Amino acid sequence: MIRTPRPSHLAAAAVLLASVTACGGAPGAQDAGGGGGADDRIRLAMLQPPRSGLSPLSDDAFKLSRWSTAETLVTLDDEGGALPGLATSWEQADDLTWRFAVRDGVSFHDGTELTAEQAAASLTAAAEASPPPRILDGVTLTAEADGDTLVVTTGEPDPLVPQRLSSPQLAVLAASAYAPDGTVSPVGTGTGPYELTEVAGTAGATLERFEDYWGEPAQAAGLDVSYVPDGTARAAALRTGEADVVEAVPVGQLTQIDPALIHEVPMPRTNTLYLNTSEGPFADPAVRAAAREAIDRARLVADVYEGRADEAEGLLGPAIPWAADLRDDACAELLGERPEPAQVDGVEISLGTFTDRAELPEVAVLLEQELEAVGFEVEQDVREYQFIEADALDGAFDAFILSRATVLDSGDPVAYLYSDFACEGSFNIAQLCDEDVDAALEEAAALPVGPERQAATMAVEALVLGADAVVPLLHERVVQGESERVEDALRDPRERALVDASTSVG
Structure with a gap:
């Protein structure tokens, strides 16, 4: 179940949404929420609100990936080659079977530990979902643990298994994410450098730095996310400095924005x-x-x-x-x-x-x-x-x-x-x-x-x-906007990454 935001955050969200309506500014949290001061937080203006309650089995998974809160077993390089993620290595055992070594020392945001068994459970939940995630269209996939190893089996030979497991829709979440009714909540259940702590429907979301992250810790105290479908409002948020990273700035707005803030991807x-x-x-x-x-x-x-x-x-x-x-x-x-x-x-x-x-x-x-x-x-x-x-x-x-x-x-x-x-x-x-x-x-x-x-x-x-x-x-x-104070925002052609642990504001 998605947690209810604290009253301080709900009040802030209401004020910020009103500012968007009145003057075209983008929402951005006014309450730092326990990760540091507001100046240490990154404000994101996203193109679209969630379509499926931030379910990782839907296209909302790409938001979770862009926020660096949910992670996958495999990542991709610039050419589409498979790289280690929550899996450190893999091998193809036969035409239908792949074996993945699951990374040691990874904690979920709820404090439980990543295991091959939980990785298998996450993949099984995705494979059995109706409808299945798009990456599994036409694919029969089963997953099980063999000690510390994750074994993935397909119904037909599939040379793309490692690349498939890089899809944000196949992120590995804690057991607490999966409800008996089939719903999946990413709140407090990912493994990334930022923990999703609060969700305000189609208004926004709050993420805090996860201090027990297995990799390099996040530079920023947290992320304050606002959904701003109106392109003029997103452009205004960039122009006025109300947002640090802005998705999809409309071409028609570019003449009104400092070119130094614009990055074409x-x-x-x-x-x-x-x-x-x-x-x-x-x-x-x-x-x-x-x-x-x-x-x-x-x-x-x-x-x-x-x-x-x-x-x-x-x-x-x-x-x-x-x-x-x-x-x-x-x-x-x-x-x-x-x-x-x-x-x-x-x-x-x-x-x-x-x-x-x-x-x-x-x-x-x-x-x-x-x-x-x-x-x-x-x-x-x-x-x-x-x-x-x-x-x-x-x-x-x-x-x-x-x-x-x-x-x-x-x-x-x-x-x-x-x-x-x-x-x-x-x-x-x-x-x-x-x-x-x-x-x-x-x-x-x-x-x-x-x-x-x-x-x-x-x-x-x-x-x-x-x-x-x-x-x-x-x-x-696509044109991405970045304020003068943000450093090392990600410009990803695949739209999987927007900020990561190295992204900061100064």
């Missing part, structure tokens, strides 16, 4: 127009082709992103350096076989997107203009993400604009492609179910990390593009 993130392939107008491939041909990517990059983005040639962008070189002649041939655009005079379509990423409503306006120019009649539906995600996944829209990270979970695009385009994918907004795509995904997933897997990945991309299930628009370069 190249992202493996693609803004994509998903088309509902199962029902409605876009069930017809020729109508999908008409939408594809209507889009002017250069205009979107210039007018909405002011040149701070790259036009998309496919789903995987320049942050994945090998992708462009592997779009070969076979891919071009497949794309050339797509149907000619249909005449769409008067065809009515619904177009959805969300407000949390400030540029997306502007993208929707331009896409509506371009689609209507070729004959579509467009009805827009724009909401906060937490209120629109379920409808998008249920296929309630004919078209949906999404900003999507393409290597978010494992450092490898296959997990994203499966989630978004497999028949059984958990994030299949396009409602695509294609035997050739599923077969290509299965082939790619079975290959070891390396050139063959990369080529197979691009074959999947070509099939998805050949079906016109999506229209890739552009690849983002």
Whole structure:
């Protein structure tokens, strides 16, 4: 169960939320809360509030990772290679079995000790969750302890097991995190340098330095987190010094901010127009082709992103350096076989997107203009993400604009492609179910990390593009704001890390 914030923190949160509403400032805790003075604390302005009560089995896990409160058995280097985390080493025992040595001397925030048994219990809870974490889409995984060793077994050979275990959705938490009803609370149950101590719903959260951390202790006394979906308010928080680290500063606000506070982070993130392939107008491939041909990517990059983005040639962008070189002649041939655009005079379509990423409503306006120019009649539906995600996944829209990270979970695009385009994918907004795509995904997933897997990945991309299930628009370069007083904030293309033990304020 999530603990109730102390009255002092609730009062502070109320005052700060009022300041956001009144003058565009970001929330930031006024009460230091026992870890040191307010000047020793880092104030974070986050893009989105939690979607699932900060459950680590949901996308909220990435907040826990960015706050350095929940940790995983494996971490990733810049190239997506596996590095030790709560596991110090591992080996593949056979095609289906991996053995991980669990780190000694690690304490959970509730005072209990990390063991191979508890690591197995955390993985088992994730594997048995419904729905399962995205990283386990299509994967059968079991975990058990063998003395001090964690044994992970998969139903099929899976060369990506270490990378999978780096997903924030597979963080290892204390036994006290897991309630009998299946809910999971990260409050006071992680292993990171910061302990999550208080949660104020969709307003914010408080973290304190964990003095018994197994690694180097945190430089800051704690973190004061505020959720600020409004991009103008986030920019104002940076400009006025009310926040130290600010996620996703809108491009349209940059002229009002000191350039020294702005840091551009190249992202493996693609803004994509998903088309509902199962029902409605876009069930017809020729109508999908008409939408594809209507889009002017250069205009979107210039007018909405002011040149701070790259036009998309496919789903995987320049942050994945090998992708462009592997779009070969076979891919071009497949794309050339797509149907000619249909005449769409008067065809009515619904177009959805969300407000949390400030540029997306502007993208929707331009896409509506371009689609209507070729004959579509467009009805827009724009909401906060937490209120629109379920409808998008249920296929309630004919078209949906999404900003999507393409290597978010494992450092490898296959997990994203499966989630978004497999028949059984958990994030299949396009409602695509294609035997050739599923077969290509299965082939790619079975290959070891390396050139063959990369080529197979691009074959999947070509099939998805050949079906016109999506229209890739552009690849983002997310802008992160950092105040003058913060040092060593993390600029992570994968959006897993924002602050760590070395981040400080002065």
